[in-house]
Amino acid sequence: MRLTTLLVSGVTLMAASFGPAAYAQPGGRQAALMPLPAAMTTGTGQLLVDGGFTVALAGPADPHLEVAAHILIQRLGAKTGQFLAGAPVAGVKATLTLTVTGVSATVPAPREDESYTLKVTPTGASITAATSIGINRGIATFAQLVANGPQGWAVPVVTIHDQPRFPWRGLLLDVSRHFMPVATVERTIDLMQAVKLNVLHWHLADNQGFRVESKVFPKLHQLGSDGDFYTQDQVRAVIRYAADRGIRVVPEFDMPGHTTAWLVGYPELASQPGPFAIERHWGVFDPALDPTREETYQFLDRLVGEMTSLFPDPYFHIGGDEVNGEQWKATPAVQAYMTAHGLKDTAALQALFTTRVQAIVAAHGKHAIGWDEIMDGDMPKDVAVQSWRDAESLKKAALAGHAGILSAPYYLDLNWPAGRHYAADPMPDNLPAGLESLILGGEACAWSERLSPENLDIRLWPRAAVVAEKLWSPRAMTGDGAAMYARLDAVARDLASAGSRHESAGAAMLARVAGPAGVDALLPLAQAVQPLQDYRRSALRPDAVQSTPLNRLVDAVPAESGQARAFGLAVEHFLANPKDVQARAAVWRPLMVWAQGDTLLGPHVAATPLLAELAGPSAKLARLADAGMAAAEALHTGKPMVDRAGREKAVADAADAGAELEFAILPAVARLVKVAP
Numbered sequence: 001m002r003l004t005t006l007l008v009s010g011v012t013l014m015a016a017s018f019g020p021a022a023y024a025q026p027g028g029r030q031a032a033l034m035p036l037p038a039a040m041t042t043g044t045g046q047l048l049v050d051g052g053f054t055v056a057l058a059g060p061a062d063p064h065l066e067v068a069a070h071i072l073i074q075r076l077g078a079k080t081g082q083f084l085a086g087a088p089v090a091g092v093k094a095t096l097t098l099t100v101t102g103v104s105a106t107v108p109a110p111r112e113d114e115s116y117t118l119k120v121t122p123t124g125a126s127i128t129a130a131t132s133i134g135i136n137r138g139i140a141t142f143a144q145l146v147a148n149g150p151q152g153w154a155v156p157v158v159t160i161h162d163q164p165r166f167p168w169r170g171l172l173l174d175v176s177r178h179f180m181p182v183a184t185v186e187r188t189i190d191l192m193q194a195v196k197l198n199v200l201h202w203h204l205a206d207n208q209g210f211r212v213e214s215k216v217f218p219k220l221h222q223l224g225s226d227g228d229f230y231t232q233d234q235v236r237a238v239i240r241y242a243a244d245r246g247i248r249v250v251p252e253f254d255m256p257g258h259t260t261a262w263l264v265g266y267p268e269l270a271s272q273p274g275p276f277a278i279e280r281h282w283g284v285f286d287p288a289l290d291p292t293r294e295e296t297y298q299f300l301d302r303l304v305g306e307m308t309s310l311f312p313d314p315y316f317h318i319g320g321d322e323v324n325g326e327q328w329k330a331t332p333a334v335q336a337y338m339t340a341h342g343l344k345d346t347a348a349l350q351a352l353f354t355t356r357v358q359a360i361v362a363a364h365g366k367h368a369i370g371w372d373e374i375m376d377g378d379m380p381k382d383v384a385v386q387s388w389r390d391a392e393s394l395k396k397a398a399l400a401g402h403a404g405i406l407s408a409p410y411y412l413d414l415n416w417p418a419g420r421h422y423a424a425d426p427m428p429d430n431l432p433a434g435l436e437s438l439i440l441g442g443e444a445c446a447w448s449e450r451l452s453p454e455n456l457d458i459r460l461w462p463r464a465a466v467v468a469e470k471l472w473s474p475r476a477m478t479g480d481g482a483a484m485y486a487r488l489d490a491v492a493r494d495l496a497s498a499g500s501r502h503e504s505a506g507a508a509m510l511a512r513v514a515g516p517a518g519v520d521a522l523l524p525l526a527q528a529v530q531p532l533q534d535y536r537r538s539a540l541r542p543d544a545v546q547s548t549p550l551n552r553l554v555d556a557v558p559a560e561s562g563q564a565r566a567f568g569l570a571v572e573h574f575l576a577n578p579k580d581v582q583a584r585a586a587v588w589r590p591l592m593v594w595a596q597g598d599t600l601l602g603p604h605v606a607a608t609p610l611l612a613e614l615a616g617p618s619a620k621l622a623r624l625a626d627a628g629m630a631a632a633e634a635l636h637t638g639k640p641m642v643d644r645a646g647r648e649k650a651v652a653d654a655a656d657a658g659a660e661l662e663f664a665i666l667p668a669v670a671r672l673v674k675v676a677p
């Protein structure tokens with residue numbers, strides 16, 4: 001392990017490459033921290049976490065603190081499989097003491113003190129913080145530190161002083177394209193807490209659904225949601241649930257585009273007459289609110305008034321993205337208005353709209369936040385920008401004096417590998433000194449065109465933890481992707497014990513796809529593939545709609561195949577040591593499994609609907625794996641590879657896997673074939 005010394009916040013940290021945050025008890029399982037704490041010193045020994053584990057509270061009474069203690073007890077019980085005493089004990093010495101100096105507010109504010117100190121000795125542990133919010137961050141660390149070894153479950157002796165790099169560490173959850181029930185939202189909040197994310201950005205309304213009850217304009221949810229919406233009582237319950245975990249809830253009402261679902265009940269808000277129906281397709285659509293009529297702003301004033309009363313956070317997201325202006329161009333009254341007001345294009349018209357809506361939001365006591373495009377408006381300095389197109393817009397916003405958050409490189413629904421998200425830093429390059437504090441942080445985004453309550457966790461976890469680390473940990477600690485990957489498996493297991501269904505949902509979905517063939521027959525293919533990245537699935541299937549089932553292999557497999565990643569590393573090692581028998585075996589073993597998968601799956605493909613599309617991919621995988629084996633053999637023996645043309649064709653054919661998949665093992669196999677004698 002490489003040793004580095006990092007000076008963070010004045011505290012010297014001796015850090016092995018993944019050492020400070022990855023512990024294995026002798027002979028035991030590795031525990032891993034993500035996000036990495038800002039400063040940590042390790043000692044010798046450990047504190048056992050057995051059935052006698054207790055938690056005590058100290059400092060002023062705070063219901064949020066009691067919930068935090070319960071969360072930790074529940075999480076430790078789930079992780080260790082032990083029955084732990086249900087309630088925090090008072091007045092007696094406990095295994096872990098949670099101490100606060102102050103009481104947290106009903107809901108967290110944007111720049112809370114989230115710092116904490118965690119001390120573990122062989123006889124007891126303590127977490128101290130200003131309020132329950134820092135305690136929440138500390139218990140997340142404590143739960144991750146618990147690992148199993150010969151003496152049972154334990155945490156290592158350690159002292160941690162920790163605080164976040166950025167105050168805004170969000171997760172956008174799109175509940176419009178596919179509705180996510182309250183239980184799913186609350187599970188997501190649990191998992192956010194586990195990795196110290198602190199803002200749930202609730203994308204509540206879009207073309208495909210208006211998902212929150214409006215008592216002022218009830219046709220919004222009644223006609224715009226297919227019955228899938230949150231009542232205001234449910235919204236309040238979710239906000240309370242999040243607050244107990246130190247998490248803010250920022251609602252988004254995207255406008256003036258992305259509003260088709262609003263227009264079903266209130267077509268008069270659009271510049272074209274309608275009627276409108278809930279949009280079932282994915283993409284950018286023409287309907288938009290009419291920015292030229294006073295009635296639009298009267299409506300928005302009442303709606304924003306209602307929703308700003310429901311959502312206590314000081315920020316209110318007004319969207320503003322992807323307005324194509326087509327409806328405005330097609331409406332003579334709008335064109336006349338633009339001419340009369342000297343507006344040269346629809347972007348200028350949208351800027352005028354944004355300026356008006358921002359004033360409405362401000363009149364209701366909130367700061368507006370919106371996507372890049374709101375910068376076209378005449379925005380007061382308190383308006384914040386969320387970058388979705390690129391990091392440049394964040395820099396531009398900061399230069400104009402606006403706070404901002406980065407999302408462009410953190411779209412989890414695009415199926416990028418974790419390392420690609422991890423490589424993106426929220427701080428724009430060459431930002432003039434003094435503007436850093438305007439970069440509030442960032443948000444991972446879960447747009448739900450191809451996410452359902454069933455597969456949501458497969459797309460979010462563990463990759464959202466990687467973004468969480470980028471936003472929490474000191475920059476100097478987040479530069480090494482290999483070190484991140486070394487922790488990721490342990491982090492994923494920990495998330496599963498905190499409630500994530502990324503593994504269990506994947507297993508259940510694969511079982512359904514496999515049908516009578518059985519999961520074992522499908523696993524070789526499932527582990528060799530990944531979903532297509534970026535928007536390539538949309539391009540291949542423009543006919544996909546809201547009701548298209550998300551039950552295929554492509555919906556069930558993780559964005560990044562762990563087996564393919566391990567195979568890639570094995571190939572690298574083998575290429576450096578081609579004569580080494582073990583290095584050859586590490587490459588050969590998985591290739592053999594992949595080469596034989598088709599013989600298991602093949603007989604069932606014709607009669608099993610969800611397997612039908614996999615006949616081609618399965619056959620291509622067999623040929624690709626065969627080619628890899630032939631190449632590995634040639635490299636190992638030094639004898640020429642048999643049938644080079646056929647092997648190269650197998651590699652070329654595998655470039656298009658089919659079924660909206662790509663072969664995750666292709667780059668490594670292609671490399672073997674290329675360099676084989």
Ligand code: ACM
Binds near residue numbers: 321322371388
């Ligand atoms: C966006 O992705 N249109 C915000």
